[in-house]
Amino acid sequence: MDAPVKNTKVYEQVIEKIKEMIVSGKLKKGDKLPPERELVDQLQASRASIREALKALQIIGLIESRQGGGNYIRESFEGSLFEPLSIMFSLQNSRPEEILELRKIIEVETAALAAKNINDEELTEIKGIIDQINESYDEELNAKLDKELHYKIANASGNFLVVVILTAVSSLVDSFIKDARKLILTQIENREILIEHHENLYNALLEHNKGRAAEVMRKHLDFVNEYLTSK
Amino acid sequence: MDAPVKNTKVYEQVIEKIKEMIVSGKLKKGDKLPPERELVDQLQASRASIREALKALQIIGLIESRQGGGNYIRESFEGSLFEPLSIMFSLQNSRPEEILELRKIIEVETAALAAKNINDEELTEIKGIIDQINESYDEELNAKLDKELHYKIANASGNFLVVVILTAVSSLVDSFIKDARKLILTQIENREILIEHHENLYNALLEHNKGRAAEVMRKHLDFVNEYLTSK
Structure with missing residues (x-):
């Protein structure tokens, strides 16, 4: 035995x-x-x-x-840390607000890092995603594109660990807060606000303005988080 | 089969x-x-x-x-994400700088969060650790206390996920950069600088000054990271 x-x-x-x-x-x-x-x-x-x-x-x-x-x-490790993080989160009786807080912590500084390191190809990709979101009224598709946008920005930071951890945290957001984007878009005027946030974010990245990128991302996530926690 | x-x-x-x-x-x-x-x-x-x-x-x-x-x-999940993160890091051929960058991203905002949420008991504990470091010349012990200090600050943020992820990232720092504190203390005047950083950090927490706590932590980690990457 x-x-x-x-x-x-x-x-x-x-x-x-x-x-x-x-x-x-x-x-x-x-x-x-x-x-x-x-x-x-x-x-x-x-x-x-x-x-x-x-x-x-x-x-x-x-x-x-x-x-x-x-x-x-595996070729890609995105999502690798999600499962353990998700089980730990359940065991800890944590509040969904903690996930949003953590995402904000990482993503604000990641935006600054991306503004520093982003290259032309990445800028073009990001512009393409934003344009697609702006033109589409298919919210299923837009939610997917929105997620891709944040992922591309994390990638542009040039820091692999940031991407891995942010992806795990974002998966956690998705699993605990369903249909985040739809929730925000129950108010139709929010569509214009999100479009403006994305444009500001793109411009900050284009200008390689670290402080501005962090500021815009912070404002964006404060706006989003308020909706998600007051539901 | x-x-x-x-x-x-x-x-x-x-x-x-x-x-x-x-x-x-x-x-x-x-x-x-x-x-x-x-x-x-x-x-x-x-x-x-x-x-x-x-x-x-x-x-x-x-x-x-x-x-x-x-x-x-398990009662405690600290370190739980370390092993997977460490293997991924090796597979990705990442640079140790990326770990330090990620730690800074998380720890700067965590200090701000701690300044907001810290209670008197936690303040006393943190003061106790800082006093011990200041009085001791046993660098083995000080390295341990230094780590505990950062851990206590993360805990004071009140966000469990932040603690879990920061602990994983710190373990990664430890495994890739041996004897960080000793490296810094090869220059004797750095002892006074670290003592000053810790005092400033404690005062910012005591005053519940989020902006100041973030600023002090950023300055502290910029100082530390410069030593660790130029070795």
């Missing part, structure tokens, strides 16, 4: 070894992991421990198993 | 069900999970799937297995 504590150590060692393969560059994004039986030999662990470690890495969102077999290091 | 994809779904379902028990309040922090054989009956899954799900939840840091057996929902 396995002692659970000893078992824990084995699967932790397996994860540690896979992590070493990553840090040393032997495993890169998109790479296929060696088959289970090879890992058993390489890492000198039982097949059960290997499978436990692999499942855990899947949950964390670092690897994915593909149809037809095989485990792959 | 199990098809891996089908198997994935089963353990995901198990996690989803455990999550439901958490959201519904059936499972709370510190609670003992039902024994594996009971989970097998309750969740109608194979013992192997249950064990995989439990291991994954351990990795995420949501449950812990204790000596003598049994799995418990």
